[in-house]
Amino acid sequence: MPLNYLGTLLVDGTDKTPGWFYIKNYGTPLLAAVLAKMYLNGSSNTWQRDLHGKVYIVTGGTSGIGAPLVRELALRGAQLVLLTSQLKSDNSGAVWVTDYVDDLRNSTDNPLIYVEECNLSSLYSVRKFATKWLDNRTARRLDGVICLASERMPIGKSRQVSVDGVEMQMAINYLGQYHLLTLLEPCLKAQPPDRDVRVILATCMSQSIGTLDLDDLLWEVKRYPSGRPWKMYGSSKLMLHMFAKEYQKRLENAGRKDKQPCNIRVNVVNPGITRTPSTRRAISMGSVLGLLVYLLLYPFFWIVLKPCEYGMQSFLYALCCPDLIDISGGQYIRECSVVKTKLRKELQDDELQKNLYDLTARKISELEKKSAIERNRGKPDGNKKKDKRQKKDEMQKKDKKGLTEEDKRGIFMSAFDTEDELQNYKARNANTDDAHSTQLRRLDEKYEATHKKS
Numbered sequence: 001m002p003l004n005y006l007g008t009l010l011v012d013g014t015d016k017t018p019g020w021f022y023i024k025n026y027g028t029p030l031l032a033a034v035l036a037k038m039y040l041n042g043s044s045n046t047w048q049r050d051l052h053g054k055v056y057i058v059t060g061g062t063s064g065i066g067a068p069l070v071r072e073l074a075l076r077g078a079q080l081v082l083l084t085s086q087l088k089s090d091n092s093g094a095v096w097v098t099d100y101v102d103d104l105r106n107s108t109d110n111p112l113i114y115v116e117e118c119n120l121s122s123l124y125s126v127r128k129f130a131t132k133w134l135d136n137r138t139a140r141r142l143d144g145v146i147c148l149a150s151e152r153m154p155i156g157k158s159r160q161v162s163v164d165g166v167e168m169q170m171a172i173n174y175l176g177q178y179h180l181l182t183l184l185e186p187c188l189k190a191q192p193p194d195r196d197v198r199v200i201l202a203t204c205m206s207q208s209i210g211t212l213d214l215d216d217l218l219w220e221v222k223r224y225p226s227g228r229p230w231k232m233y234g235s236s237k238l239m240l241h242m243f244a245k246e247y248q249k250r251l252e253n254a255g256r257k258d259k260q261p262c263n264i265r266v267n268v269v270n271p272g273i274t275r276t277p278s279t280r281r282a283i284s285m286g287s288v289l290g291l292l293v294y295l296l297l298y299p300f301f302w303i304v305l306k307p308c309e310y311g312m313q314s315f316l317y318a319l320c321c322p323d324l325i326d327i328s329g330g331q332y333i334r335e336c337s338v339v340k341t342k343l344r345k346e347l348q349d350d351e352l353q354k355n356l357y358d359l360t361a362r363k364i365s366e367l368e369k370k371s372a373i374e375r376n377r378g379k380p381d382g383n384k385k386k387d388k389r390q391k392k393d394e395m396q397k398k399d400k401k402g403l404t405e406e407d408k409r410g411i412f413m414s415a416f417d418t419e420d421e422l423q424n425y426k427a428r429n430a431n432t433d434d435a436h437s438t439q440l441r442r443l444d445e446k447y448e449a450t451h452k453k454s
């Protein structure tokens with residue numbers, strides 16, 4: 001058919017060629033759009049890897065780039081544990097997640113897809129999942145952790161905070177993933193030396209506008225940039241990238257018990273700008289009007305933004321490319337290749353990465369303690385602790401003479417020269433009037449003497 005058409009065009013000329021008018025007027029922009037689309041879709045992964053029997057934990061596998069990625073991994077036979085924040089304690093959201101997993105199992109013919117609750121915006125939820133995972137006498141098989149979950153706030157929205165009181169983007173994109181990976185470290189390290197274990201983290205080009213301030217790491221003092229939320233998002237991604245580099249170094253330096261070389265590779269992937277729910281929300285500024293504008297301009301966005309199937313290609317590459325196990329981790333991957341450009345000076349600064357890692361660990365520990373106290377406050381145990389505290393406070397309250405209950409108790413105890421004497425007193429029966437009054441007299445004397453001194 002195209003050959004016939006081409007033949008008519010060459011032999012009979014443009015006048016006799018059907019539809020030439022349209023080709024003449026719209027052909028060039030259409031061709032330009034097709035070429036632009038092909039270019040902007042980016043590169044595709046060409047590596048194949050059989051994933052049967054391999055186990056991966058995936059965050060962010062329920063939407064956006066993560067959805068086609070987990071489908072692809074499931075088709076290749078991998079066992080997947082999807083972490084989601086949708087499974088709330090009141091069971092809302094469970095139906096949706098169950099349907100999603102059922103659909104995935106049926107369409108990929110892979111029953112080994114599971115879902116677990118792990119809300120990355122809560123350090124407690126992350127710890128609960130990781131503890132459950134590690135709570136096996138023999139280490140579970142784990143071939144990798146793929147971290148795609150993220151939060152991207154639209155412009156103009158006010159500061160959102162996590163249950164731990166941390167700004168939401170920072171909590172999910174950095175702290176949550178840091179916490180998850182550091183808690184899973186024993187399991188990653190326990191994998192046999194011949195296993196190709198890969199940790200993949202997602203970053204974004206906005207990391208180039210992020211800032212790192214060790215004095216105000218989690219933006220507790222600095223004002224939230226609601227007019228430029230990508231600064232916060234970029235900072236969380238920059239910190240995540242730095243964490244990946246430091247984490248890889250620590251895994252290598254810690255070595256393995258069996259003295260074999262480190263078999264874990266931690267790499268960072270930038271998928272490129274992709275048409276996902278979070279991109280749509282960012283473009284539409286989270287408003288209905290914005291959404292209408294987005295829909296009107298959809299043909300433009302359709303051309304310039306990658307579909308998720310293309311956005312996932314660099315993640316697939318990071319998982320399948322055999323060369324990546326032969327080089328050290330901490331690589332930056334974009335368009336299905338390792339990029340060597342110097343993105344940010346922080347990514348070359350080993351000392352800064354170490355400081356960031358240590359400081360974050362301290363921050364997480366502080367936040368976890370604080371949140372645990374908050375959580376326990378409403379519980380019966382918490383009340384017990386509160387009662388104890390109240391009792392202690394009361395004991396330390398001073399009376400008119402400036403003596404606390406504790407002082408008085410001390411004075412009472414000092415009426416007995418030895419512990420035996422106190423025990424004898426109790427044994428002799430405090431009801432004996434004589435003994436009682438003697439002790440009381442001695443107590444009064446001591447009490448008066450102390451009062452005079454003070």
Ligand SMILES: NC(=O)c1ccc[n+]([C@@H]2O[C@H](COP(=O)([O-])OP(=O)(O)OC[C@H]3O[C@@H](n4cnc5c(N)ncnc54)[C@H](OP(=O)(O)O)[C@@H]3O)[C@@H](O)[C@H]2O)c1
Pocket residue numbers: 059060061062063064065066083084085086118119120121122147148149150151172202203204205270271272273274275276277278279
């Ligand atoms: N889209 C782009 O243009 C682009 C560009 C560069 C980099 N990236 C990066 O690529 C990754 C995927 O992006 P995307 O646009 O596909 O994301 P997305 O569509 O917004 O999906 C976000 C995912 O994160 C999960 N998530 C959100 N909050 C969570 C929480 N508190 N706990 C656990 N999971 C949570 C969601 O799962 P549940 O709702 O089930 O919890 C969801 O699956 C992100 O890391 C992003 O930064 C994206």
